[in-house]
Amino acid sequence: MARLILNGKAARRFALRSAISNCRKEGFSLDVRITHSAEDAAHFAEQAGQDGIERVIAGGGDGTVHQVVNGLMRVPAKQRPTLGILPLGTANDLARSLSLPMSSYRALIAALTLSARPIDIPSMDNRYFINMATGGFGAEITSSTPKSLKRLLGGGAYSLIGALRAWQYRPYPGRLEWENGEHDGNLFVLAMGNGISAGGGLRLTPDAKLDDGLLDVLAVRDVASLRDMWGMRRELQSRPQKGTYVETFRSAWLSFESDETMPLTLDGEPCWKDGFKVKMNPLALSLVAPLHSPLIKARHVATSSSA
Structure with a gap:
């Protein structure tokens, strides 16, 4: 049996309800839980492990996937269900990067039938994330973009807010x-990628893999003038290992300490911290993904398909 944990805001969509009905008619055993708060998704995911459910499907956006992952990681490894994704959000960064279908029916069939592959799950202190954590200006934009604008413009909302606020930032x-x-000084943007994109398709760590045991990190240092900004943009295109403004590297862990708080997002979910440590939990979760997904390095299969 599979359990679909469905974001309550998406539950009334006709295409989604039709997809669930058709999958059941085709013989799939699908139990549905509808969330009414963010905490519900994590609770339902943890409960699924206790109930012996083999496959949990996160139905919602990146935030719903994030909450489900945190619930699954509370389950002992031997009992931990496989994770499938039914993308129903605004950006769906992880689902798009995995090359999952975007239509409700095709995505649900994929979540029910595709094989799963073991992937790494990073943790920041006591919270887990699956796709990306960002800090500084990028996180500030993601957390401050109004939900109504996200719905209206989709992923383009992030670019619009970013353009409006580009010269109102402060360094961290x-x-x-x-x-x-190590690096001492001001940061403009910090991206810690298990996946490749955030904020509605911004490819911050384009070479990241979900199963290589490493974080792909992009650190952009403070820029003080328009000339610096243009230099930073040029370096972002070439992504040097150690440039004047941009630095990229891979590491199994990363820590940050400051006397001031920094805005952060974990899979798009906002928080503020004046210090944190991120570490990898190698191959900690099985994720349903297409065989040739660009985010998967290894080709071994974690579990068989579930019907």
Whole structure:
């Protein structure tokens, strides 16, 4: 049996209800739980593990997937259900990066039938994320974009808010450390990718893989002038390992300390911290994904398909 944990805001969509009905008519055993608050998704996911459910499907946007992952990670590894994704959000960054279908019926069939592959799950202190954590200006934009604008413009809402606020940012001072390096000074953007994109399709860590045991990190240092901004944009195109403004690296862990709080998002979910440590939990969760998904490095299969 599979359990669909469905964001309550999407539950009344006709196409979705039709997809669920058709899948049941085709013989799939599908139990549905509808959330009424963010905490419900994590609770339902944890309960699924306790109930012996083999496959949990997160029906919603990146935030719903995030909450479901946190619930699944509370389940002991041997009992932890496989995760499938039914993308119903505004950006659906992870689902799009995985090359999952976007129509409700095709996505639900994929979540029910495709094989699963073991992937890494990063954690920031006591919270898990599956796709990406961002800090600084990028996180500020994601957390401040009104939900009504997200619905109206889709992923383009993030670009619009970013353009409006580009010269109103403030730098975030602190000490960044990782496996083979460190940085003291101001940060403009920090992206820690298990996946490749955030904020409605911004490819911040385009070479990341979900199963390589490493975070792909993009650190953009403070820019003080329009000339610096243009230099930063050029470096973002070439993504140097150690440029004047941009630095990229891979590491199994990363820490940040500051005297000030920094805005952060974990899979788009906002928080504020003046210090944190991120580490990888290698191959901690099985994720339903197409065989040739660009985010999957290895080709081994974690579990068989479920009907």
